[in-house]
Amino acid sequence: MDYFLTEEQQAIQEIARQIAEEKIVPVREELDEKEEFPRGILETCARSDLFGVSIPEEYGGLGGGVMEMSLAVEELSRACLGVSVSYAASFLGAYPIILYGNEEQKEKFLPLIAAGEILGAFGLTEADAGSDAGGLRTTARKDGDSYVLNGTKQWITNGGEADLYTVIALTDKSKGARGASAFMVEKGTDGFSFGKKEKKMGIRASSTRELVFEECRIPAGNLVSKEGMGFIIAMKTLDNSRPGIAAQGVGVAQGALDVAVNYARERHQFGQPIIGFQAVQHLLANMATGIEAARALTYAAARWIDSGARDISKISAMTKLFGSDVAMEVTTDAVQVLGGYGYMREYPVEKMMRDAKVLQIYEGTNQIQRNVVGAALIKEYAQKT
Numbered sequence: 001m002d003y004f005l006t007e008e009q010q011a012i013q014e015i016a017r018q019i020a021e022e023k024i025v026p027v028r029e030e031l032d033e034k035e036e037f038p039r040g041i042l043e044t045c046a047r048s049d050l051f052g053v054s055i056p057e058e059y060g061g062l063g064g065g066v067m068e069m070s071l072a073v074e075e076l077s078r079a080c081l082g083v084s085v086s087y088a089a090s091f092l093g094a095y096p097i098i099l100y101g102n103e104e105q106k107e108k109f110l111p112l113i114a115a116g117e118i119l120g121a122f123g124l125t126e127a128d129a130g131s132d133a134g135g136l137r138t139t140a141r142k143d144g145d146s147y148v149l150n151g152t153k154q155w156i157t158n159g160g161e162a163d164l165y166t167v168i169a170l171t172d173k174s175k176g177a178r179g180a181s182a183f184m185v186e187k188g189t190d191g192f193s194f195g196k197k198e199k200k201m202g203i204r205a206s207s208t209r210e211l212v213f214e215e216c217r218i219p220a221g222n223l224v225s226k227e228g229m230g231f232i233i234a235m236k237t238l239d240n241s242r243p244g245i246a247a248q249g250v251g252v253a254q255g256a257l258d259v260a261v262n263y264a265r266e267r268h269q270f271g272q273p274i275i276g277f278q279a280v281q282h283l284l285a286n287m288a289t290g291i292e293a294a295r296a297l298t299y300a301a302a303r304w305i306d307s308g309a310r311d312i313s314k315i316s317a318m319t320k321l322f323g324s325d326v327a328m329e330v331t332t333d334a335v336q337v338l339g340g341y342g343y344m345r346e347y348p349v350e351k352m353m354r355d356a357k358v359l360q361i362y363e364g365t366n367q368i369q370r371n372v373v374g375a376a377l378i379k380e381y382a383q384k385t
């Protein structure tokens with residue numbers, strides 16, 4: 001289907017597709033096996049300006065938005081979700097600065113992120129604060145011209161590899177979520193270290209690690225916006241980044257469909273290619289239909305967000321939950337189309353299925369996305385009556 005992409009958007013798609021095919025596909029199995037961070041591939045993305053796609057032009061980016069980020073993420077995800085999430089998490093770290101940073105913060109950090117010279121990350125989750133992000137315990141105490149951070153963040157994508165971390169911490173414990181604030185913390189700051197690196201089911205090329213703060217002193221100027229804005233900044237950041245998770249879903253699902261169709265054309269059983277069996281065709285038809293629906297919703301939502309729409313939480317949640325559910329279903333069906341071969345590491349679909357699962361979990365589980373949509377419906381319909 002033609003989505004009427006601009007020339008610049010087509011160029012972004014083309015570059016990301018080329019990197020995916022030439023640089024990621026040949027090594028994805030090895031990266032997964034060795035749990036190796038794709039530093040070299042990210043450097044290629046940087047040289048191709050892909051880290052600048054949704055950074056404003058005045059700060060060295062290409063001036064695109066959620067749509068451009070989603071297009072790049074989709075193409076990289078077609079080859080490997082472990083690589084694409086390492087790329088996308090840098091935007092997750094950058095969005096708080098783009099959306100709420102002051103001029104000085106934008107000028108200092110955004111050009112470096114746009115050039116891919118520094119990698120970003122976003123630290124909200126803690127051991128006892130997952131879906132209930134309001135339960136966080138990390139604190140930031142004001143002390144003269146500094147804030148002093150104490151606490152541990154868990155499961156942070158790009159942990160240890162990123163240079164700049166946007167961290168949500170409590171400046172006023174008595175106020176719960178309303179007492180949370182957002183801070184930029186640079187790697188190498190005294191009192192900031194990295195804990196356990198997780199061993200995961202999928203996206204094994206990505207780094208998922210603890211951030212440990214022990215009397216970590218940062219300049220007061222690293223506070224993003226004002227004290228008490230941390231929870232709002234985190235939620236708005238996720239509203240902007242969730243279409244990127246849907247794009248990851250569309251990409252990995254498309255990658256799985258490509259493998260499944262090609263396999264079904266070549267695999268012979270009962271004297272004919274298995275694609276001749278209607279049961280197999282129906283599986284493939286459902287996969288293709290889900291992918292196109294998820295892609296259309298993702299692009300529509302991304303364009304709507306980029307148009308400056310204000311109340312984007314519902315559509316963003318819908319996009320994330322639909323795209324990730326499609327990804328899980330399609331990758332599982334792709335394994336089925338390949339039968340026993342699909343279960344073996346020799347073919348990429350078992351990795352795609354392992355990778356896809358996390359899309360239903362991170363940036364808010366799909367149960368939480370349904371809660372967001374449900375709450376929005378209650379509000380909308382109450383206003384109508």
Ligand SMILES: Cc1cc2nc3c(=O)[nH]c(=O)nc-3n(C[C@H](O)[C@H](O)[C@H](O)COP(=O)(O)OP(=O)(O)OC[C@H]3O[C@@H](n4cnc5c(N)ncnc54)[C@H](O)[C@@H]3O)c2cc1C
Nearest residue numbers: 122123124125130131155156157208361362363364365367
């Ligand atoms: C690989 C990976 C990378 C990640 N990267 C990052 C990162 O970069 N930065 C970051 O801050 N976090 C990150 N996370 C954390 C992620 O966002 C959380 O795992 C997620 O929000 C869910 O929290 P939880 O795992 O604690 O699950 P829990 O909140 O403990 O949920 C457990 C189960 O209960 C359900 N549940 C909980 N509350 C409700 C409710 N109110 N209604 C219905 N169901 C409910 C959930 O849907 C889930 O099925 C990452 C996680 C993973 C696995």
